Amino acid sequence: MRADPAERGPAQQRSIRSELTALLLLCTVGSVLLECLLLVESLSGQLSGLSPALLAQTHAALFGPGRAGSLPLLFLQASLLPLALGTVVSVLLSVLLARQYARPLAALSDTLARLASGDLSARPASAHAHSESAQLARNVARLGERLQAADAERRYANAAVAHELRTPIAVLRARLAALQDGLVPLSAAELGKLARQLEVLTRLADDLQLMTQTELEPLPLALQDCDLAALVSEVVANMTAASADIRLHLAACPLVRGDAVRLRQVVSNVLDNALRYSPPGLPIQVRVWAEQAAGTPGPRACIRVEDAGVGVPDSALPQLFDRYFRADDSRTRSTGGSGMGLAIVKAIVEAHGGGTSAARSALGGLALSVWLPLLSASDGALRS
Structure with missing residues (x-):
């Protein structure tokens, strides 16, 4: 049993938003960790270039005489607050961006689901004029219009062909019944009338075959x-x-x-x-x-x-x-x-x-x- 697209839309939106949020958070956490490692490596390289006397004076000034401590870790600890604030801001931006990008994608997914379920009138809401999502929405809208036009053409074609078939078939049945019951004598003129109705049916069948052939493959020509x-x-x-x-x-x-x-x-x-x-x-x-x-x-x-x-x-x-x-x-x-x-x-x-x-x-x-x-x-x- 298919789920209703209207019920499936919010779940799809949450799923897309969750995936985008997780992706952005992974990128943020990865960048923070990489920044920390690069900071420690940079500080270690700079401290290794100092003279032993200057390095000892700096260590004593920061940790006190005779006390152990790591200068890179000290500077890293001093940077934790800015890094934490940056991480929080990145997380918030990730959530907002995920919501911003998930909304049009979820709407397009809902529109495609409705089209697939037979609702050919479904159209996506318009997005920002110059964004990629707007171009995608326009393409989906054109797809819906083509599908709707093809469906209308199919329905009209079925009605038109049924009408054209009904008339000669009804005439043939009536005349054959009259001949069978002896109401009309069998003559060359009567056979000619039957032949004309068969010509109508034959031409209609040939036209249908040609139209179908042109839709499926190039029309063969004897040039x-x-x-x-x-x-x-x-x-x-x-x-x-x-x-x-x-x-x-x-x-x-x-x-x-x-x-x-x-x-x-x-x-x-x-x-x-x-x-x-x-x-x-x-x-x-x-x-x-x-x-x-x-x-x-x-x-x-x-x-x-x-x-x-x-x-x-x-x-x-x-x-x-x-x-x-x-x-x-x-x-x-x-x-x-x-x-x-x-x-x-x-x-x-x-x-x-x-x-x-x-x-x-x-x-x-x-x-x-x-x-x-x-x-x-x-x-x-x-x-x-």
Whole structure:
């Protein structure tokens, strides 16, 4: 049975304080003894350098004629009072310092114990701004924030995935039950409806597998020279054939080093996100170009997809590519989607050494951008 961290904290504080006090006292006692030995040794050395006559006169003056006595011990006895006072002061300082240093350490220990027991809201109290304990407290606070965020993401992911699984499974069960009871005739159209629900389940399973894979290890890529413009044109043509109004603008034909299958998935996911939230009848604009942006190590290929949808709040723009993030939960649930599409885009693009960004579109909706490093000019990165 685990002890309550609240009950364990004072005992830990006393233990840490006792250890620090004992350590400081040992250092103090050791320094006092060493000082005494050095004092005796120093006095003995100085007295040995005196002439016998002067030494005898000094001895007689201090102890009386014909009486025995040790000059080093006499001086040592005279120093005992200052040494005793110094020892007492050192002991008091040791106790105070031990209390001072034990308090933040015990608080950090208590915070870590609460985090370990599942209380992810536990945070250490702030310490002096420039002390080592303050830096340790900030690190523990960041650890708690990361753990709390990961736990919230895990809970949200479980709810999102459960919701996305429930819908196609419910449809499959209903249609299979209708077929089994003879309420619906078995036909090619009915089998097509079942196949579409299985495609939803398969895509969700593939997305979950990819997200898990990117968390555990680097994403494996089959790299080759890819004509990004041709690749985007192919994906756009397939979606346009499905009655999507997509307008493509090619300013250059850049070559990138990448995995063609994964890059098609990137373009498809970004376009699918735009189509999902665009009003019917309004076009989606796709631009592909190459540029040398400030602050980048070399030229890069850019893809920007803009829609005329309702957009998202400015505060949500930096989080659009986060796992399971939904700017409008009710809207996303009504239109479908598990919140993994753009997160997969980010994982694939970053595995290629690129980046992603989101901004407001001049069309009124979102402008989602993806950039990838180009091949060097000597390899024919740009072609007219």
